[in-house]
Amino acid sequence: MVGEIAVESGERAAMGGAAGGRVAIRVRGLCKHFGRGEQRVSALRGIDWEVQTGELSMIVGPSGCGKTTLLSVIAGILNCDAGQVNIFGQETTRLSDSARTRFRAAHIGFIFQQYNLLPALTAAENAAVPLVIAGWGRDRAVRRASALLDSLGMGAKLGSLPNQLSGGQMQRVAIARALVHEPRLLVCDEPTAALDHETGLNVMNLLREQAVRPDRAVVVVTHDNRVFHFGDRLTRMDDGAIVEIVDQRRGAA
Amino acid sequence: MAWIAVKMLVGDRAKFLGIVLGLTFAALLITQQGSIFCGLMLRTCAQITDITGADLWVMDPSVRFIDDVKPMLESALYRVRGVEGVRWAVPLYKGQARAKINPNVAHGNEPTIIEQVVLLGLDDATLVGAPHPNKIYAGSLRDLRLPDAVMVDHSRLEKLYPKENWADLPRLGNAFYQRFLRRQFEMNDHRALIVGVCEATRTFQTNAVVYTTYSRAKNYAAQERKILSYILAKTEPGLAPQAVARRIETTTGLGARTSNQFLWMTIDYYLKYTGIPINFGITALLGFLVGTAIAGQTFYNFTIENLKQFAALKAMGATNGRIVGMILLQAVIVGFLGYGIGVGLAALFGLRTANTELAFFTPWQLLPVTAAAIVLICILSSMLSVQRVLRLEPAIVFR
Numbered sequence: 109m110v111g112e113i114a115v116e117s118g119e120r121a122a123m124g125g126a127a128g129g130r131v132a133i134r135v136r137g138l139c140k141h142f143g144r145g146e147q148r149v150s151a152l153r154g155i156d157w158e159v160q161t162g163e164l165s166m167i168v169g170p171s172g173c174g175k176t177t178l179l180s181v182i183a184g185i186l187n188c189d190a191g192q193v194n195i196f197g198q199e200t201t202r203l204s205d206s207a208r209t210r211f212r213a214a215h216i217g218f219i220f221q222q223y224n225l226l227p228a229l230t231a232a233e234n235a236a237v238p239l240v241i242a243g244w245g246r247d248r249a250v251r252r253a254s255a256l257l258d259s260l261g262m263g264a265k266l267g268s269l270p271n272q273l274s275g276g277q278m279q280r281v282a283i284a285r286a287l288v289h290e291p292r293l294l295v296c297d298e299p300t301a302a303l304d305h306e307t308g309l310n311v312m313n314l315l316r317e318q319a320v321r322p323d324r325a326v327v328v329v330t331h332d333n334r335v336f337h338f339g340d341r342l343t344r345m346d347d348g349a350i351v352e353i354v355d356q357r358r359g360a361a
Numbered sequence: 362m363a364w365i366a367v368k369m370l371v372g373d374r375a376k377f378l379g380i381v382l383g384l385t386f387a388a389l390l391i392t393q394q395g396s397i398f399c400g401l402m403l404r405t406c407a408q409i410t411d412i413t414g415a416d417l418w419v420m421d422p423s424v425r426f427i428d429d430v431k432p433m434l435e436s437a438l439y440r441v442r443g444v445e446g447v448r449w450a451v452p453l454y455k456g457q458a459r460a461k462i463n464p465n466v467a468h469g470n471e472p473t474i475i476e477q478v479v480l481l482g483l484d485d486a487t488l489v490g491a492p493h494p495n496k497i498y499a500g501s502l503r504d505l506r507l508p509d510a511v512m513v514d515h516s517r518l519e520k521l522y523p524k525e526n527w528a529d530l531p532r533l534g535n536a537f538y539q540r541f542l543r544r545q546f547e548m549n550d551h552r553a554l555i556v557g558v559c560e561a562t563r564t565f566q567t568n569a570v571v572y573t574t575y576s577r578a579k580n581y582a583a584q585e586r587k588i589l590s591y592i593l594a595k596t597e598p599g600l601a602p603q604a605v606a607r608r609i610e611t612t613t614g615l616g617a618r619t620s621n622q623f624l625w626m627t628i629d630y631y632l633k634y635t636g637i638p639i640n641f642g643i644t645a646l647l648g649f650l651v652g653t654a655i656a657g658q659t660f661y662n663f664t665i666e667n668l669k670q671f672a673a674l675k676a677m678g679a680t681n682g683r684i685v686g687m688i689l690l691q692a693v694i695v696g697f698l699g700y701g702i703g704v705g706l707a708a709l710f711g712l713r714t715a716n717t718e719l720a721f722f723t724p725w726q727l728l729p730v731t732a733a734a735i736v737l738i739c740i741l742s743s744m745l746s747v748q749r750v751l752r753l754e755p756a757i758v759f760r
Binding site: 221 | 371373672673678683759
């Protein structure tokens with residue numbers, strides 16, 4: 109946990125310390141609709157779901173099945189219409205916008221399909237952004253981000269701008285950015301969709317090695333079936349509902 | 362976050378330059394047109410600012426501006442001198458005269474030149490209102506007391522002597538004007554002898570200014586019963602000129618203004634009865650609008666193109682306040698740069714056009730006015746961007 113963004117004592121108690129296998133995310137009766145009248149679309153239809161700490165959980169399914177919507181609501185960047193989301197003991201659906209923003213800054217790391225790196229910042233500066241948001245000074249934040257990038261094999265590219273990096277390198281920077289503030293929850297949206305097969309596998313390997321920790325939960329949304337085997341649990345969605353949960357360590361649930 | 366905002370801003374150089382150029386253009390146009398406007402307005406009252414030493418101008422009560430001369434009887438001078446609080450009072454003649462340059466005297470076979478001049482008659486004893494010694498380029502003020510002596514304004518001398526070799530002027534500087542000393546011409550059929558060439562602030566009119574003594578000016582002027590144009594008065598030490606002016610008005614029935622009041626009275630007249638402020642106001646407004654359009658549009662586009670980046674920052678936990686702060690900081694930076702460069706270019710323009718016919722004067726008040734206009738442009742531009750970012754759903758990063 110990085111200095112200023114430590115989990116509150118209540119949340120820590122709810123987590124039951126840093127031991128793995130505890131419930132990290134609990135979702136109950138989650139509903140989300142878009143549009144009105146005849147245009148109304150139900151993106152989530154009463155989802156109940158759980159993610160344990162120390163596991164990499166994958167949400168898979170066809171386009172438009174609601175997996176990204178579920179991820180957005182869990183990550184606290186999209187409001188739900190009904191239901192509850194509890195992350196490490198904190199019911200985030202009851203938080204005000206500003207409190208949820210602070211919660212995200214402290215406890216959630218993001219990896220986006222299109223990387224969303226700031227084009228004017230170097231790799232090290234991009235990776236340092238969450239620390240800067242958390243109030244760190246520029247130099248200190250960049251130093252820490254540089255060390256992390258170095259451990260991800262990006263030591264030679266610290267000063268490179270995003271347009272000087274390959275897709276795989278950009279995703280490594282995005283992984284460093286997601287992990288630099290040591291969040292308890294990592295949400296990844298199609299992290300391999302913009303990469304070729306080999307690079308995608310490398311990125312997923314890196315993600316498993318670097319992101320999965322006993323006190324952290326990782327949720328990956330993907331429709332790339334070549335990387336399904338990286339998930340500890342596979343949650344299959346269709347038409348806004350969960351249709352199957354497969355624990356790949358034990359078999360179908 | 363400030364450094365991230367700065368890097369985002371300057372990272373896209375083309376857009377950054379576009380925004381700065383828009384604001385520069387607005388600042389340049391507002392300052393430059395404003396300065397020309399102020400320069401022109403100052404010219405309307407140049408003869409008031411040129412005359413120093415006196416606190417008060419006493420005149421016919423119906424006078425509305427400096428060129429609106431309503432002659433008074435000379436006895437008015439003695440009445441003013443009798444008012445308590447008036448330390449001294451001297452006469453001033455201001456009128457038009459017709460100068461005729463005799464070709465035989467001037468330059469061989471040149472045709473006769475006839476030009477209207479502004480004739481200023483200064484008090485014989487004190488020469489109050491005469492040009493400051495460091496504004497006399499040739500000759501001496503003392504010689505103004507010689508018979509028929511006049512001193513001529515250098516800026517319009519070319520109108521009286523157009524065939525002179527004016528190309529020598531830049532090379533010779535003020536020494537060039539020595540050649541005009543002791544030259545004679547006719548003014549309203551009376552002999553005039555040039556004993557000096559001086560600098561008079563350019564007026565709104567194009568006529569040369571000719572200085573002479575009051576008594577000689579009366580000789581040059583058409584014979585009328587009333588000939589006294591103005592009375593220049595000095596108040597006793599410790600007395601407020603405004604109070605003495607009111608006392609003069611009460612006691613004599615004449616109009617009395619401080620130099621500053623008379624200056625603004627003249628400017629007000631030109632503002633009210635000429636189209637100058639409207640014309641320049643339109644140009645300055647156009648500068649403001651074009652600057653707003655260019656800078657606003659570019660700045661807004663800049664924000665829109667960075668919308669996904671802002672959404673990513675919001676998703677990662679940056680609050681709306683911090684994002685708005687970033688946008689405002691970017692607006693402040695481009696505003697500061699645009700203002701600085703625009704005002705700098707206007708100043709450069711002013712320096713390059715100094716000593717030309719162009720009226721250009723930048724009062725300090727114009728700088729905060731321009732700054733306020735630029736701030737307004739930046740606020741308008743950034744507000745568009747800010748409201749877009751405030752409404753931004755961070756979930757768009759997953760789309």
